Amino acid sequence: MEKVKKYISDTVEEMRHRVSWPKYAELQNSSVLVLVGSIVFAIVVGLMDFVYDSTLSWFYNQF
Template structure:
């Protein structure tokens, strides 16, 4: 177990390439833009489904009378 932690520490310190701050900022912006686009798509789908269900319910309510 101790050997595992020593090797893990060594790999994190000496072998892993950490991103620079500008790379990190760029990646963050990409994730934020993608999240906003995905949220807008989900909103559009939700509103469309809500309107579709309202039409279906009104039609079915009209048939029952």
């Protein structure tokens, strides 16, 4: 049980004193970057799906 207490105590100390937390502006910039990247990725995957579906539909309608 002593090991668990020490682990929790060390974890709390590290989170308070050793971890460098981002500033609010940095957090906003990172969030916007992730949002834009996710939207671009979704559009690219959607276009790939549309092209793939259209190509297969055209191919199967040839027979």
